[in-house]
Amino acid sequence: MSAYDELMAFARETEALKMISMRLGWDQETMMPRGAAEQRGEEMAAIESILHARRSDPRVGDWLASAAPEDAVGQAQLREIRRDYDRATKVPADLAKALARLTSLAQGIWAEARANEDVAAFLPTLEEVVRLRREEAAALSAGGDAYDALVQDYEPGSSGGEIAAIFDAMRPRLVDLRAAILDKPVPAGLTGTFDPALQMAVSDALARAFGYDFTRGRIDTAVHPFSSGSGADVRITTRTNPLDPFNCFYSTIHEVGHGSYEQAIDPAFALTPLGQGVSMGVHESQSRIYENQLGRSRAFTGWMYDQVQSAFGDLGLDGPDAFYAAANRVQNGYIRTEADEVQYNLHIMLRFDLERAMVSGDLPVKDLEAAWNDRFAADFGYAVDKPSNGMLQDVHWSVGLFGYFPTYALGNVYAGCLHEALRAAVPDLDAQLAAGDTSGATGWLKENLQRHGGLYTPRDVIARASGAAPSEGPLLNYLESKFGALYGL
Amino acid sequence: MSAYDELMAFARETEALKMISMRLGWDQETMMPRGAAEQRGEEMAAIESILHARRSDPRVGDWLASAAPEDAVGQAQLREIRRDYDRATKVPADLAKALARLTSLAQGIWAEARANEDVAAFLPTLEEVVRLRREEAAALSAGGDAYDALVQDYEPGSSGGEIAAIFDAMRPRLVDLRAAILDKPVPAGLTGTFDPALQMAVSDALARAFGYDFTRGRIDTAVHPFSSGSGADVRITTRTNPLDPFNCFYSTIHEVGHGSYEQAIDPAFALTPLGQGVSMGVHESQSRIYENQLGRSRAFTGWMYDQVQSAFGDLGLDGPDAFYAAANRVQNGYIRTEADEVQYNLHIMLRFDLERAMVSGDLPVKDLEAAWNDRFAADFGYAVDKPSNGMLQDVHWSVGLFGYFPTYALGNVYAGCLHEALRAAVPDLDAQLAAGDTSGATGWLKENLQRHGGLYTPRDVIARASGAAPSEGPLLNYLESKFGALYGL
Numbered sequence: 001m002s003a004y005d006e007l008m009a010f011a012r013e014t015e016a017l018k019m020i021s022m023r024l025g026w027d028q029e030t031m032m033p034r035g036a037a038e039q040r041g042e043e044m045a046a047i048e049s050i051l052h053a054r055r056s057d058p059r060v061g062d063w064l065a066s067a068a069p070e071d072a073v074g075q076a077q078l079r080e081i082r083r084d085y086d087r088a089t090k091v092p093a094d095l096a097k098a099l100a101r102l103t104s105l106a107q108g109i110w111a112e113a114r115a116n117e118d119v120a121a122f123l124p125t126l127e128e129v130v131r132l133r134r135e136e137a138a139a140l141s142a143g144g145d146a147y148d149a150l151v152q153d154y155e156p157g158s159s160g161g162e163i164a165a166i167f168d169a170m171r172p173r174l175v176d177l178r179a180a181i182l183d184k185p186v187p188a189g190l191t192g193t194f195d196p197a198l199q200m201a202v203s204d205a206l207a208r209a210f211g212y213d214f215t216r217g218r219i220d221t222a223v224h225p226f227s228s229g230s231g232a233d234v235r236i237t238t239r240t241n242p243l244d245p246f247n248c249f250y251s252t253i254h255e256v257g258h259g260s261y262e263q264a265i266d267p268a269f270a271l272t273p274l275g276q277g278v279s280m281g282v283h284e285s286q287s288r289i290y291e292n293q294l295g296r297s298r299a300f301t302g303w304m305y306d307q308v309q310s311a312f313g314d315l316g317l318d319g320p321d322a323f324y325a326a327a328n329r330v331q332n333g334y335i336r337t338e339a340d341e342v343q344y345n346l347h348i349m350l351r352f353d354l355e356r357a358m359v360s361g362d363l364p365v366k367d368l369e370a371a372w373n374d375r376f377a378a379d380f381g382y383a384v385d386k387p388s389n390g391m392l393q394d395v396h397w398s399v400g401l402f403g404y405f406p407t408y409a410l411g412n413v414y415a416g417c418l419h420e421a422l423r424a425a426v427p428d429l430d431a432q433l434a435a436g437d438t439s440g441a442t443g444w445l446k447e448n449l450q451r452h453g454g455l456y457t458p459r460d461v462i463a464r465a466s467g468a469a470p471s472e473g474p475l476l477n478y479l480e481s482k483f484g485a486l487y488g489l
Numbered sequence: 490m491s492a493y494d495e496l497m498a499f500a501r502e503t504e505a506l507k508m509i510s511m512r513l514g515w516d517q518e519t520m521m522p523r524g525a526a527e528q529r530g531e532e533m534a535a536i537e538s539i540l541h542a543r544r545s546d547p548r549v550g551d552w553l554a555s556a557a558p559e560d561a562v563g564q565a566q567l568r569e570i571r572r573d574y575d576r577a578t579k580v581p582a583d584l585a586k587a588l589a590r591l592t593s594l595a596q597g598i599w600a601e602a603r604a605n606e607d608v609a610a611f612l613p614t615l616e617e618v619v620r621l622r623r624e625e626a627a628a629l630s631a632g633g634d635a636y637d638a639l640v641q642d643y644e645p646g647s648s649g650g651e652i653a654a655i656f657d658a659m660r661p662r663l664v665d666l667r668a669a670i671l672d673k674p675v676p677a678g679l680t681g682t683f684d685p686a687l688q689m690a691v692s693d694a695l696a697r698a699f700g701y702d703f704t705r706g707r708i709d710t711a712v713h714p715f716s717s718g719s720g721a722d723v724r725i726t727t728r729t730n731p732l733d734p735f736n737c738f739y740s741t742i743h744e745v746g747h748g749s750y751e752q753a754i755d756p757a758f759a760l761t762p763l764g765q766g767v768s769m770g771v772h773e774s775q776s777r778i779y780e781n782q783l784g785r786s787r788a789f790t791g792w793m794y795d796q797v798q799s800a801f802g803d804l805g806l807d808g809p810d811a812f813y814a815a816a817n818r819v820q821n822g823y824i825r826t827e828a829d830e831v832q833y834n835l836h837i838m839l840r841f842d843l844e845r846a847m848v849s850g851d852l853p854v855k856d857l858e859a860a861w862n863d864r865f866a867a868d869f870g871y872a873v874d875k876p877s878n879g880m881l882q883d884v885h886w887s888v889g890l891f892g893y894f895p896t897y898a899l900g901n902v903y904a905g906c907l908h909e910a911l912r913a914a915v916p917d918l919d920a921q922l923a924a925g926d927t928s929g930a931t932g933w934l935k936e937n938l939q940r941h942g943g944l945y946t947p948r949d950v951i952a953r954a955s956g957a958a959p960s961e962g963p964l965l966n967y968l969e970s971k972f973g974a975l976y977g978l
Contacts, residue, residue, distance in 0.1 A: 016535035035705040036722035046505035233525035
């Protein structure tokens with residue numbers, strides 16, 4: 001066997017073990033008896049310890065030094081393997097252990113601080129997390145920008161500066177759009193209660209309408225919806241709230257976007273480093289275009305209105321236009337995860353600017369709360385009332401996820417680019433969506449983006465599919481046009 | 490760290506990985522999308538390859554050579570680890586690979602032969618399986634008895650001769666009992682159809698009545714019911730057939746017996762080699778005593794009759810005595826897995842004698858069908874009509890499981906011994922069972938047997954709990970007494 005073949009055989013086994021670890025994660029959130037948590041922790045630690053040893057296995061370094069793949073696919077495989085290997089070997093083992101220990105404790109400290117609205121109780125821990133992540137970034141970047149080094153874990157090839165350029169161009173137009181919308185009356189929402197079993201039946205129909213392949217996946221419920229797995233076994237979760245069926249429906253469509261991406265990847269890449277979505281941002285572009293540009297379109301909500309009415313009877317709304325408005329309500333709110341299409345990116349940009357300043361050292365952790373509250377008031381026009389609605393709302397920083405937040409908004413930016421190209425490629429898209437037929441849209445996404453898995457870099461795969469380098473223009477044009485019409489701006 | 494501590498740390502991680510492998514097996518039979526089978530095969534192979542390398546890891550040999558545990562628990566841990574290590578290192582790698590390859594193919598060949606009633610199509614494969622297993626037994630036994638060597642995988646410490654002594658004493662009394670019962674009319678069974686969802690509700694109530702801990706387990710459906718996992722995460726499965734609710738109810742109680750054993754093991758043994766049931770036979774003794782001596786008793790079926798009637802309404806049976814008779818019907822039949830309490834052991838003893846003769850070389854594989862059919866006619870009084878009702882009915886031999894069959898009947902023998910001791914220890918057992926209260930029985934089993942896990946050898950743990958070395962007498966006395974009264978013999 002050549003060095004490349006030996007490396008790939010080793011990598012296949014590693015990918016299979018990663019898949020197992022993901023399956024355990026799915027089981028934990030959906031099926032595991034609650035008394036099993038502690039034992040499961042030890043099982044997860046065992047497989048993580050195997051995976052850790054494989055990531056930094058010296059044979060990988062030897063194989064990488066002499067592997068000579070013959071084609072672009074092989075070179076892309078090496079690119080992915082090398083990034084993992086470099087990351088695993090550059091960070092000193094002691095630092096990696098200290099980070100793992102700290103972040104596993106920090107999540108509990110954060111949760112308690114949030115429950116008690118006690119910022120001071122969280123600050124020393126957050127300071128330590130920032131300190132260790134900066135140390136890690138220094139080991140990874142060898143003198144380069146610390147934040148850029150951290151971003152590579154989530155959006156390889158991107159940088160803080162590049163993201164800032166996009167976000168800074170978005171912010172004023174989004175602030176203006178938001179303010180203009182909130183000057184208008186809020187449309188009526190759904191009222192009453194909605195049987196969770198019927199919500200799940202509609203959810204199934206929506207998943208089928210978006211082409212989710214149930215022979216290679218399944219839908220269960222979980223507290224926080226997620227998608228898990230790749231290739232032939234891609235499972236998604238959703239949730240039901242009797243008062244808020246839209247939450248169920250759009251959680252499902254969102255996760256179907258993630259899951260369909262994984263299901264559509266070229267089977268030749270299965271159980272290889274190229275066999276998964278290429279980045280968090282590109283992944284989010286798929287979930288968001290399914291959920292928003294397609295699932296919240298006037299055309300698709302028209303079809304959906306009939307589905308929801310046949311499941312639940314009269315919704316007390318004045319026809320499909322009112323249903324469309326209800327599915328696209330823009331309202332004041334502090335919480336990122338509950339934000340609408342217009343305001344969501346403002347929540348992200350706030351976090352991005354603050355975390356980048358913390359990592360660079362420009363923003364001391366002790367000043368974070370004031371900085372958060374100032375920025376929130378500037379963009380949203382009202383004051384944060386309590387820390388759980390402010391800087392304590394998200395788990396991410398407690399577990400050391402710096403560089404992750406911007407991928408949510410990058411996903412929206414990518415979705416905007418893809419949507420513009422899709423509209424040009426499928427001129428009768430609205431007629432299809434109005435009939436509940438997403439195959440024109442999802443087929444185009446599969447062909448132009450999803451099937452490639454990790455073959456092209458994030459920036460490249462978006463550029464190939466949309467015909468231009470990613471930029472904020474298409475998303476902003478889409479939002480201004482959609483919400484301008486909906487709110488009569 | 491001492492050699493013993495290092496060995497145990499390694500063993501804990503191995504046990505955690507085994508638990509993961511079991512969880513994947515559970516997932517495959519209950520949750521996995523059908524299109525994922527091939528990918529799952531590769532995932533299973535990856536974790537099996539990790540486990541294989543750990544089993545024969547040379548460090549284990551070094552640790553075993555110098556480990557000096559301070560107590561009986563430590564010595565029992567070493568006993569279990571040493572058996573696995575010896576087994577893994579004594580069998581040449583080429584032979585292990587050849588066996589794995591052959592048995593994974595052989596199962597498909599057997600299934601096709603069974604579907605086509607074509608013994609000749611299976612014989613060459615079975616010959617090869619027998620040949621390789623004999624070769625393996627020779628490597629394991631170093632000149633000792635081949636069958637005895639194979640039995641160690643399933644019932645450590647037992648031997649073909651010891652089992653034969655018990656079985657030979659059982660056979661004439663069982664043949665006589667069977668013949669006497671079948672001279673009498675067959676009692677009425679349940680007729681009509683029974684909603685699967687209601688069957689599962691009754692099944693849940695039965696599991697609770699037998700003390701199954703749902704905070705550390707769950708019940709799902711599977712084609713072939715099984716129990717899986719140990720300690721804090723022990724999952725069982727059952728099945729429903731609209732025409733045969735007893736199959737669901739007694740599959741559940743049987744698997745609750747297996748699962749409760751695993752749930753009751755001393756938590757100090759969790760994720761160690763002592764943290765599982767000690768042998769197949771002892772495991773089966775728990776499933777069988779729950780299912781038969783307790784679950785099919787007149788006392789418990791009286792309580793169960795009320796449960797089943799409140800779920801399904803009138804059963805068309807003439808009261809609880811008729812329900813008891815229906816749950817204990819003895820009827821002619823070819824198939825082991827459908828056999829009643831009386832005839833089941835005859836099916837096992839037939840297989841035991843034939844497989845022992847094949848492994849010793851006394852019975853050439855080409856003569857198996859004739860030997861099977863002769864023996865069946867002698868014990869059951871009528872002829873096998875087709876191979877799928879005869880020597881092709883079970884999967885076990887195709888996958889190389891020689892030495893496994895006798896553990897089913899050993900389990901019944903052990904259950905007989907335990908039941909006799911339990912009756913002496915809990916004099917008002919029937920009054921408890923008649924009220925649906927199994928806690929006296931299951932508490933006694935937990936205290937005297939289940940909590941020990943792998944601490945004592947199979948023979949020892951039965952002798953400690955029942956007060957005497959295992960023997961067939963108690964089981965035969967119980968069967969003759971119970972069925973004598975039921976059938977008026």
